Amino acid sequence: MDLGVITTFDLLAAVFILLATYLFVKWYRDPIRKIPGPPGLPILGNVLSLNPSFLHIQLFEMARKYGAVMKLKIFTYPIVVINSKDACLEALIKAGTDYLGRPPMKRMSTIAGKDIGFHTFDEDHVMLKRIFTKAIKAYGPGIAHLENVMQETIQDMVDSIDQKGDQAIDTNELVVGYVCCVLASMLFGEKFAYDDEVCKKMHQMNTRQIEAGDPMSSAAILDAFPFLFNFKFLFADTHRKVEGAVKLVNEFSKSCLDQAKASYDANNKRGCLDYFIEIQKEEMDKDGKPQLDDEGIKGLLLDFIRAGLETSRRSLAQIFLDLLHDPGLQKRLQDELDTQLNPTHIICLKDKEKLPQMEAYLLEQFRYLSQAPVLLPHMTLRDTELIGYKIPANTVVLINAFHTAHNPDIYEDPFVLKPDRFLDKEGKCVDRDHPLRQNFLGFGSGRRACPGELLARSRIFLFLANILQKYNVELIGKLPERDVRKYPMSILLSPPSMHVKFVRRQ
Known part of the structure; x- marks a missing residue:
């Protein structure tokens, strides 16, 4: 045998050794290796x-x-998951802009275009967030117009x-109708009926977006590997859903914007859409x-509708479950309402101060449901650190808001609804900086926090207070479970709907 001749086996062995050495060095130098987590399989990981x-x-x-x-x-x-309140606040607030990116979410970015929620942190995101906040403040919660x-x-x-009397009412249809009417009125500045076509289209458009972009479906692989989106024969049903959602979104936003621009009056702004148009005309x-x-306005419309409708309707669905289970x-x-307010009093937002038990219940309901159990994924924009661990740039980061809201080290009996946990010894709601409130991160925190949180809380309070002031809620049919651990997860958790009747209180 000629020792000077390199055989195929020798070549393959050398390649294997070099590859193994490269992979070992890469693994050894990877800082995420030092972060604890469940073991996974080669290539597949924890899938x-x-x-x-x-x-x-x-x-x-x-x-x-x-x-x-x-x-x-x-x-x-690799995906880094943050489970504690302190680590979450370190990433979302103390670390500046390190964690403010968004990973590629091809399906939703195709549907929503230039929006706030799914857009990564850049100049466009900063501009859109500023404009959205400016419009909300100009028109927003606390002023007479919103309450009207x-x-x-x-x-x-x-x-x-x-008018329905003792007829069964589907709670999901009721709350969707209510929230869509409120959102449409705030956007366009005019009154809408429950069966108005605009409200129906808002709901349909929102439902189609969620179905097409569901991050928990198998089609999420299109987001993880965006190049696969070009192969239409893969996940053909998902592509049809995305195309259908894009069509609905474009038609709805164009129709709304065309009508608003045609009737725009700078001296008589009607709703948030007019404020968006005003900013478009003035800021160059x-x-x-x-x-x-116009693409930016479309994205803001979608943010307004998507965030407003989904968070409110799920919270209200949970409220009905709570009232009937307990x-x-x-x-x-109701006793608190009767004691603090005259039965003919028109409830307004400032009445919250007189109703600490209701406020405590709403805080507990937000905590217990934690309808956004895992916040929209973040991505590191640069190499950074988190409680001593080094995290490279372009790492996907998840906020485990479900754990922070149900952490048994913070909340006694975390899977039991206990509104009194948010009341102090004098029967008043605990302050905002109380640990029990600080651990709830359902609306996010820092510069990527939900800008519509105050709007959502206002809608839900006024709905609940008015319903309980006027009606006793009674069940028709079977009472569904309300164990949040059994709710299926999509982008958000979905409490079950049911049928009820509303009996006028004497």
């Missing part, structure tokens, strides 16, 4: 061990085992309920073009 429909429960259990920060792998991509919009819608809802870039183009809760809240 096979995760159940998307109940990911919130799996992440909760992992958090109890692995601590404040842990890692997962989806195929070969809600009160008019509530009165229409009450009239509709009274260095080239003299509008900073906010009749004593319904009576306590």
Whole structure:
């Protein structure tokens, strides 16, 4: 045998050794290796061990085992999961802009275009967030106009309920109708009926977006590997859903914007859409073009509708479950209303101060439901650190809000609804900086926090207070479970709907 001849076997062995050495060095130098987490399979990582429909429960259990920060792998991509309130606030607030990116979410970015929620942190995001906040403040919560919009819608809802008498009412249809009417009135500055075509289209458009972009579906692989989006034969049904959602969104936004621009009056702004148009006309870039183009307004419309409708309707669905599972809760809240307010009093937002038990219940309901159990994924924009762990740039980061809201080290009996936990010894609501309130991160925190949180809380308070002031809520049919651990997860948790009747209080 000629020792000077390199055989094929020798060549393959050398390649294998070099590749193995490269992979070992890469693994050894990877700082995420030092973060604890469940073991995974080669190439597949933890994919096979995760159940998307109940990911919130799996992440909760992992958090109890692995601590404040842990890692997962989806195929070969590392994901850092933050489980503690302190680590979450370090990432979202103290670390500046390090964690403000968004990973590619091809399906939703195709549908929504230039929006706030799914857009990564850049100049466009900063501009859109500023404009959205400016419009909300100009029109937003606490002013008479907002309350008038809600009160008019509530009165229409009450009239509709009274007309039905003892007929069964689907709670999901009721709350969707209410919230869509409020959102449409705030956007366009005019009153809308429950069966108005604009409200129906808003709901349809929103539903189609969620179905097409569901991050818990198998089609999420299109987001993880965006190049696969070009192969239409893969996940053909998802592509049809995305195309259908895009069509609905474009038609709806164009129709709304065309009508609003045609009737726009700078001296008589009607709703948030008029404020968006005003900003488009007044704020120019260095080239003299509008900073906010029509695509940007479309994205803001979608943010307004998507965030407003989904968070409110799920919270209200949970409220009905709570009232019927605990009749004593319904009576306590009604007794407080009767004691503090005249039965003919028109409830307004400043009445919250007189109703600490109702405020405590709403805080507990937000905590217990935690309808956004895992916040929209973040991505690191640069190499950074988190409680001593080094995290490279372009790492996907998940906020485990379900664990922070149900952490048994903070909340006694975390899976039991206890509104009194938010009341102090004098019967008043605990302050905002109280640990029990600080651990709830359902609306996010820092510069990527939900800008519509105050609006959502206002809508839900006025709905609940008015319903309980006027009606006893009684069940028709079977009472569904209300164990949040059994709610299936999509982008948000979905409490079950049911049929009820509303009996006028004497």
